[in-house]
Amino acid sequence: MxxxxxxxxxxxxxxxxxxxxxxxxxxxxxxxxxxxxxxxxxxxxxxxxxxxxxxxxxxxxxxxxxxxxxxxxxxxxxxxxxIGRSFQITNVFPNLTVEENVRLAAQSLGHDNFKFWSHYLHYSHYQERAREILEQVGLADQARLPASLLPHGGKRKLELGILLAADPELMLLxxxxxxxAREEIPRLMEVIQQIRQQxxxxxxxxxHKMDLVMxxxxxxxxxxxGRVLAEGAPAEIAANEVVQAAYLGDLYGDLSEGMA
Ligand SMILES: Nc1ncnc2c1ncn2[C@@H]1O[C@H](COP(=O)(O)OP(=O)(O)O)[C@@H](O)[C@H]1O
Ligand SMILES: [Mg+2]
Structure with a gap:
C-alpha cells in the first residue's frame, strides 16, 4: 500500500x-x-x-x-x-549558450558529483547528456545560441531541458x-508526452486549459x-457535469474553449 x-x-x-x-x-x-x-x-x-x-x-x-x-x-x-520544479527563466544564465545551460544543470544536480572521475570524463559525460536533452526538447539547432537570444517558445523548451537535466523522479510542470505561440504548443506537449512514454x-x-491535457x-x-472539485480519468472529467458547470460558468468563460 x-x-x-x-x-x-x-x-x-x-x-x-x-x-x-x-x-x-x-x-x-x-x-x-x-x-x-x-x-x-x-x-x-x-x-x-x-x-x-x-x-x-x-x-x-x-x-x-x-x-x-x-x-x-x-x-x-x-x-x-x-522533485524537480521548473522556475520559468530564473534558472537560465542568459549569457551562456543553450547547451551550456543544460550541461550546468546536469552537473549541478548530477548524481556523480562526488565520484572521483577525471575532469574530462565528467565534462564529456554531461556534454553528451546535454545534447541528448536538447534533441529531446527540440533545441538541438539552437544549442550554440546565447540563451538570451532564444524566442519565448525556445525559453520554455529550455526550462524543460534544464529540469530534465537534473533527472528528477517527479517533475512539476x-x-x-x-x-x-499557439502553433508551438503541440510540439511541447508532444515532448512532455514522450517523457511520459519513456x-x-x-x-x-x-x-488551466482543459483541452491541452485531455x-x-x-x-x-x-x-x-482551493478545493478538489473532481478527479478521474480524462474521459470521466470531460463528461463530469460539475466540472463542466465550473468551466462554463460566466466567471470562467475564458476556459470554455477547452470544452469544445
Ligand atoms: N503569495 C501570495 N500571497 C497572497 N495571496 C496569494 C499568494 N499567492 C497566491 N495567492 C492567491 O491565492 C489564490 C490562488 O492562487 P494560485 O495558486 O496562483 O492559483 P492558480 O495557479 O490556480 O491560478 C489566488 O487568489 C491568489 O491571488
Ligand atoms: Mg498558476
Missing part, C-alpha cells in the same frame, strides 16, 4: 491571511503517470505546487513523497530528494506552454477555489 503512490497529500492547506488558497487538498499520484491538475485561474494550482516543492510552507496538512514525510522541507532539499518519470502538470493525462484532478 505505502509503495503504490509516489506522492500523497493529506488535507494540505495554505492560507494567505484570510484567503484560503489551498483548502485541505488530499490527492495521490501513481508513479510513472502523468497526473494533471486543472482549474480556472486562481484555483490554487500554483500554490499547491509550491507546497509540494517546498517553496511555501503549508498552514496545515502533510506531503508524503515515496513514503517519506517531506512536509515543509525547503525546496533545495526536495530537489535533492528527486506549471503551465509549461504559458505565453507560447516510463521512468512521474509528471504532474498544472494547466490527450496526455493518465489522471486529472480538477481544482476550484
Amino acid at each position: 505505502e509503495n503504490s503512490y509516489i506522492l500523497e497529500t493529506h488535507n494540505l492547506r495554505k492560507s494567505f491571511g484570510g484567503l484560503v488558497a489551498v483548502a485541505d487538498v488530499s490527492l495521490r499520484v501513481k508513479p510513472r503517470t502523468l497526473h494533471s491538475i486543472i482549474g480556472p485561474n486562481g484555483a490554487g494550482k500554483t500554490t499547491f505546487f509550491n507546497l509540494l516543492s517546498g517553496n511555501l510552507q503549508p498552514t496545515s496538512g502533510r506531503v508524503i513523497f515515496k513514503g517519506l514525510d517531506i512536509t515543509g522541507i525547503p525546496a533545495y532539499r526536495t530537489a535533492h530528494l528527486g 506549471d503551465e509549461p506552454t504559458a505565453g507560447m 516510463g521512468d518519470k512521474t509528471i504532474m502538470l498544472v494547466e 490527450n496526455v493525462s493518465d489522471w486529472i484532478t480538477v481544482m476550484h477555489q
Whole structure:
C-alpha cells in the first residue's frame, strides 16, 4: 500500500491571511503517470505546487513523497530528494549558450558529483547528456545560441531541458506552454508526452486549459477555489457535469474553449 503512490497529500492547506488558497487538498499520484491538475485561474494550482516543492510552507496538512514525510522541507532539499520544479527563466544564465545551460544543470544536480572521475570524463559525460536533452526538447539547432537570444517558445523548451537535466523522479510542470505561440504548443506537449512514454518519470502538470491535457493525462484532478472539485480519468472529467458547470460558468468563460 505505502509503495503504490509516489506522492500523497493529506488535507494540505495554505492560507494567505484570510484567503484560503489551498483548502485541505488530499490527492495521490501513481508513479510513472502523468497526473494533471486543472482549474480556472486562481484555483490554487500554483500554490499547491509550491507546497509540494517546498517553496511555501503549508498552514496545515502533510506531503508524503515515496513514503517519506517531506512536509515543509525547503525546496533545495526536495530537489535533492528527486522533485524537480521548473522556475520559468530564473534558472537560465542568459549569457551562456543553450547547451551550456543544460550541461550546468546536469552537473549541478548530477548524481556523480562526488565520484572521483577525471575532469574530462565528467565534462564529456554531461556534454553528451546535454545534447541528448536538447534533441529531446527540440533545441538541438539552437544549442550554440546565447540563451538570451532564444524566442519565448525556445525559453520554455529550455526550462524543460534544464529540469530534465537534473533527472528528477517527479517533475512539476506549471503551465509549461504559458505565453507560447499557439502553433508551438503541440510540439511541447508532444515532448512532455514522450517523457511520459519513456516510463521512468512521474509528471504532474498544472494547466488551466482543459483541452491541452485531455490527450496526455493518465489522471486529472480538477481544482476550484482551493478545493478538489473532481478527479478521474480524462474521459470521466470531460463528461463530469460539475466540472463542466465550473468551466462554463460566466466567471470562467475564458476556459470554455477547452470544452469544445
Ligand atoms: N503569495 C501570495 N500571497 C497572497 N495571496 C496569494 C499568494 N499567492 C497566491 N495567492 C492567491 O491565492 C489564490 C490562488 O492562487 P494560485 O495558486 O496562483 O492559483 P492558480 O495557479 O490556480 O491560478 C489566488 O487568489 C491568489 O491571488
Ligand atoms: Mg498558476
